[in-house]
Amino acid sequence: MAKIRIAQxxxxxxxxxxxxxxxxxEKIEFTFKYRDRPGLAALFDDWSAxxxxxxxxxxxxxxxxxxxxxxxxxxVQQIKDLVVGWGFDDKFDDKSIQALVKxxxxxxxxxxxxxxxxxxxxxxxx
Numbered sequence: 001m002a003k004i005r006i007a008q009x010x011x012x013x014x015x016x017x018x019x020x021x022x023x024x025x026e027k028i029e030f031t032f033k034y035r036d037r038p039g040l041a042a043l044f045d046d047w048s049a050x051x052x053x054x055x056x057x058x059x060x061x062x063x064x065x066x067x068x069x070x071x072x073x074x075x076v077q078q079i080k081d082l083v084v085g086w087g088f089d090d091k092f093d094d095k096s097i098q099a100l101v102k103x104x105x106x107x108x109x110x111x112x113x114x115x116x117x118x119x120x121x122x123x124x125x126x
Contacts, residue, residue: 008034011084016114019106031085032115040119043081050074075101075108082115 012032017025035043054070079097090096100107 008036010034012118014114014118016110018100018104018110020104025110029087030083030111030114032082032118033084047074047078047081050077072098072101078108079111082111 010033012034013029014032015027016030018028019025051074054074057070058067076094076098079101080094083092083097085092088096088100090099
């Protein structure tokens, strides 16, 4: 008899290597929301559409500050879409998520990569 069940847990944990300027990345445990394949595809489609929309809104008078602000907003949303908790001492809330994205360049990419990696490992293990 199989020792796994078809229904997945609503959350799962994985470590994320958070980039720290001038230091080695810090390994922090995150608690992620589980999504099935169609849900995950829809989420990634949404991010792609928002990214295209963001880039299309940039004009000749767009400043670097405008670009960073728009990217930060998208990256905060990505973390909110995937994460339900973390191993930082800071409370998991909108203010802390925004502070993390603003202060640790590359964090959103690291979070998304760790999320995708957890799914890849599950595929390999089955």
